[in-house]
Amino acid sequence: MLEFNVxxxxxxxxxxxxxxxxxxxxxxxxxxxxxxxxRIIYWTTMLLLVVFTGIASVSNSIGMLxxxxxLAGMGGSGALAVGAGTxxxxxxxxxxxxxxxxxxxxxxxxGPTLGPLTGAYIIDQYHNDWRYTIYVIMxxxxxxxxxxxxxxETSGSRVLxxxxxxxxxxxxxxxxxxxxxxxxxxxxxxxxxxxxxxxxLVALLSIYxxxxxxxxxxxxxxxxxxxxxxxxxxxxxxxxxxTLFRKAxxxxxxxxxxxxxxxxxxxxxxxxxxxLFWFAWSPRKDVHWIVPVLGGVPFGWGxxxxxxxxxxxxxxxxxxxxxxxxxxxxxILRYCFGAAFPLFTLQMYEKLGIQWAGxxxxxxxxxxxxxxxxxxxxxxxxxxxxxYETRES
Numbered sequence: 001m002l003e004f005n006v007x008x009x010x011x012x013x014x015x016x017x018x019x020x021x022x023x024x025x026x027x028x029x030x031x032x033x034x035x036x037x038x039r040i041i042y043w044t045t046m047l048l049l050v051v052f053t054g055i056a057s058v059s060n061s062i063g064m065l066x067x068x069x070x071l072a073g074m075g076g077s078g079a080l081a082v083g084a085g086t087x088x089x090x091x092x093x094x095x096x097x098x099x100x101x102x103x104x105x106x107x108x109x110x111g112p113t114l115g116p117l118t119g120a121y122i123i124d125q126y127h128n129d130w131r132y133t134i135y136v137i138m139x140x141x142x143x144x145x146x147x148x149x150x151x152x153e154t155s156g157s158r159v160l161x162x163x164x165x166x167x168x169x170x171x172x173x174x175x176x177x178x179x180x181x182x183x184x185x186x187x188x189x190x191x192x193x194x195x196x197x198x199x200x201l202v203a204l205l206s207i208y209x210x211x212x213x214x215x216x217x218x219x220x221x222x223x224x225x226x227x228x229x230x231x232x233x234x235x236x237x238x239x240x241x242x243t244l245f246r247k248a249x250x251x252x253x254x255x256x257x258x259x260x261x262x263x264x265x266x267x268x269x270x271x272x273x274x275x276l277f278w279f280a281w282s283p284r285k286d287v288h289w290i291v292p293v294l295g296g297v298p299f300g301w302g303x304x305x306x307x308x309x310x311x312x313x314x315x316x317x318x319x320x321x322x323x324x325x326x327x328x329x330x331x332i333l334r335y336c337f338g339a340a341f342p343l344f345t346l347q348m349y350e351k352l353g354i355q356w357a358g359x360x361x362x363x364x365x366x367x368x369x370x371x372x373x374x375x376x377x378x379x380x381x382x383x384x385x386x387x388y389e390t391r392e393s
Contacts, residue, residue, distance in 0.1 A: 004065075012342050016342055018069040019073060020070065021073025021074035022338075023331070023335045026080045027192075027332075029082060030085075031187070034155075035184070038082045038085060038089070039151055039152070041079075041082045042148040044075075045075055045076055046148050048071070048072070048076060049072055049075055049076025050142050051075075052068050052071040053068075053134055056069050056072060057138065081328075084104065102308070106230065106234070108213070108334075113230075113300075114223060116223070192328040192329035192332055193329070195329050198387055199387065201317065201379070201383070201386070202330070205313070205372075205375070207333065208310065209310050210336070212306050213307065214341040216303065224293055225293045225296025226296040227300065228297050228300065229275070229296060229297045229300020229302070232297070232301045233304035233308065234304070236264050236301070237309065240264050245261065257379075258379065259313070259376045261309055261313040262309055262375060262379075264305040264306075264308060265305055265372040266309075268306040269369045271305065272299065272365045273363075275296065275298035276361050278295035278298065279296065279299060279358055281355055282295055283354055310372070317383055318386075318389065318390055319389045322388045322389055
């Protein structure tokens with residue numbers, strides 16, 4: 001940033017630290033939402049997002065900007081933790097919740113896809129003043145924070161607690177909130193980390209989805225192709241569920257094995273390296289610009305298909321509380337990768353060149369390609385050896 005006279009690496013830190021904040025906020029807000037409900041989390045986190053973003057917009061030093069962007073990410077990320085809970089509160093998870101959960105799942109991928117396009121347009125319109133990009137975030141976040149003030153509580157346990165508290169006829173037997181909160185915080189902090197080291201199923205799928213998510217930060221120029229790929233990923237996931245998954249359910253005369261949720265990620269594991277190699281070797285002077293943009297189609301397809309399929313699989317494998325920790329582990333690693341990759345990706349492309357830097361990522365994707373296929377074949381064995389409670393145990 002010319003205004004602060006800092007290196008490019010330092011200038012990227014506000015983005016990286018903002019993303020890193022997403023790993024901390026949900027760990028705190030998730031157990032709080034179980035005790036005090038979803039509504040208070042939306043109120044406080046959206047307010048913190050607006051306040052810290054506003055302070056960041058008037059920063060007079062790079063240190064101040066980095067600090068308050070980190071606080072904005074940490075404070076505003078509460079919705080990441082309670083959003084899935086709100087969906088399960090409002091809709092039947094076996095039917096109506098599907099569409100809502102799908103949009104909720106896609107949202108984290110739309111940020112790094114549409115953000116560079118939107119930010120570039122805003123900076124171009126406002127004479128390269130980066131502060132306007134933060135103003136836009138405030139303009140979007142402030143009305144949402146205001147609307148959150150009028151939302152009703154959706155957490156069933158919180159609603160029952162409030163009813164029993166206000167009723168003279170019901171004697172409530174409520175555990176001490178402080179001790180319960182401490183126990184839940186320990187679980188939310190320790191269990192995801194433990195699962196990353198003790199559960200191969202969680203560890204490998206989390207690393208795979210984290211890599212796919214982080215690679216989004218290398219495809220700033222192919223947003224149109226990526227969006228098309230997202231649509232194809234959604235379509236393929238739906239088709240697999242309506243055909244192969246349903247057929248497996250009929251054959252099993254009931255609930256099919258969770259591994260049948262992995263069809264989309266198996267296809268995505270092939271699409272991801274295709275997109276990476278395509279994008280690496282197609283940008284040349286004698287090649288039309290649409291060719292590398294089209295490389296974003298298999299890339300976006302692979303990224304989102306892997307993510308949706310992997311998360312659905314994890315949720316199907318474990319019981320509710322354990323699956324929440326497994327998904328949290330996935331989120332922590334995903335946003336850690338997302339924070340780290342922008343710090344070295346540009347240097348890689350400059351030193352290795354577009355072709356070989358992109359190919360390096362492609363080879364990593366090839367090395368990870370067998371992951372969903374291996375889980376499809378050996379997942380049942382891993383589930384039986386799990387240290388944690390699964391739905392079949």
